[in-house]
Amino acid sequence: MNIIILFESDFTGHGKVKLAGRRFGYIKKVHRASPGDFLFVGLLNGQMGKGLVTKITDRFVEMEVVLDIPPPEPLPLVLVLALPRPKAVRRIIQAVTCLGVKTIYLINSWRVEKSFWSSPVLKTENVEKELILGLEQAKDTRMPEIFFKPLFKPFVLEELPLIAEKTIALTAHPKSFAPCPKDVAKPVTLVIGPEGGFIDIEIKTLEKSGFKTVSLGKRILRTETAVPVLISRLTTLR
Numbered sequence: 001m002n003i004i005i006l007f008e009s010d011f012t013g014h015g016k017v018k019l020a021g022r023r024f025g026y027i028k029k030v031h032r033a034s035p036g037d038f039l040f041v042g043l044l045n046g047q048m049g050k051g052l053v054t055k056i057t058d059r060f061v062e063m064e065v066v067l068d069i070p071p072p073e074p075l076p077l078v079l080v081l082a083l084p085r086p087k088a089v090r091r092i093i094q095a096v097t098c099l100g101v102k103t104i105y106l107i108n109s110w111r112v113e114k115s116f117w118s119s120p121v122l123k124t125e126n127v128e129k130e131l132i133l134g135l136e137q138a139k140d141t142r143m144p145e146i147f148f149k150p151l152f153k154p155f156v157l158e159e160l161p162l163i164a165e166k167t168i169a170l171t172a173h174p175k176s177f178a179p180c181p182k183d184v185a186k187p188v189t190l191v192i193g194p195e196g197g198f199i200d201i202e203i204k205t206l207e208k209s210g211f212k213t214v215s216l217g218k219r220i221l222r223t224e225t226a227v228p229v230l231i232s233r234l235t236t237l238r
């Protein structure tokens with residue numbers, strides 16, 4: 001936890017917060033904070049800054065906070081991901097949040113197992129938990145937005161061209177002969193396939209919507225590996 005994320009509901013007065021639960025446990029056990037210590041804090045979707053510990057008991061911590069530092073700039077990349085298996089989706093959501101991705105579309109595709117869509121991992125509270133963990137790791141406060149798109153064709157043909165407008169539109173596909181570009185100067189919309197890969201008709205549909213297929217080479221990477229490799233290759237991390 002490199003930043004303690006604060007919520008409006010934590011405030012007890014102007015610049016004063018009281019935290020219990022997980023964040024308190026971390027501050028007490030890992031930071032071993034005592035009154036007079038400063039911790040790095042940030043308001044969800046707001047400014048970051050310092051929190052001066054004023055009181056710490058066995059159940060809660062109180063701090064006076066000054067929030068005067070803007071969060072890091074978002075990464076100019078929209079991620080469109082064929083829904084991975086539940087264990088992987090948690091890790092990927094957290095990892096891309098760390099990398100600064102702010103818009104994620106989880107989409108269906110022929111080789112996405114139907115049961116994945118009813119996984120508890122996709123419940124709002126569980127998704128938010130992963131997003132917060134990603135923000136805490138990266139020292140960021142801007143919460144990413146996640147959209148679920150269970151119908152491939154209408155999404156790719158009708159919505160995706162608008163989402164990808166004025167961006168470099170790419171589908172990562174190991175069978176492509178075109179190498180993935182490096183350090184592109186424009187925002188990117190990046191589509192990632194499911195565990196079994198996109199089928200040909202899906203690649204054609206994406207091409208129809210303006211998405212060029214690109215490859216990282218002959219090695220087929222797990223989605224968890226391919227996503228951060230593609231993001232760091234395409235963008236300058238900030």
Ligand code: SAM
Pocket residue numbers: 171172173174175191192193194195196197198214215216217218219220221222223226
């Ligand atoms: N057997 C599948 C195939 O051949 O497409 C492998 C799918 S891979 C586990 C999941 C996704 O990660 C792929 O659909 C693609 O988006 C991305 N990926 C993995 N390795 C890649 C590579 N070498 N080049 C481009 N994308 C890759």
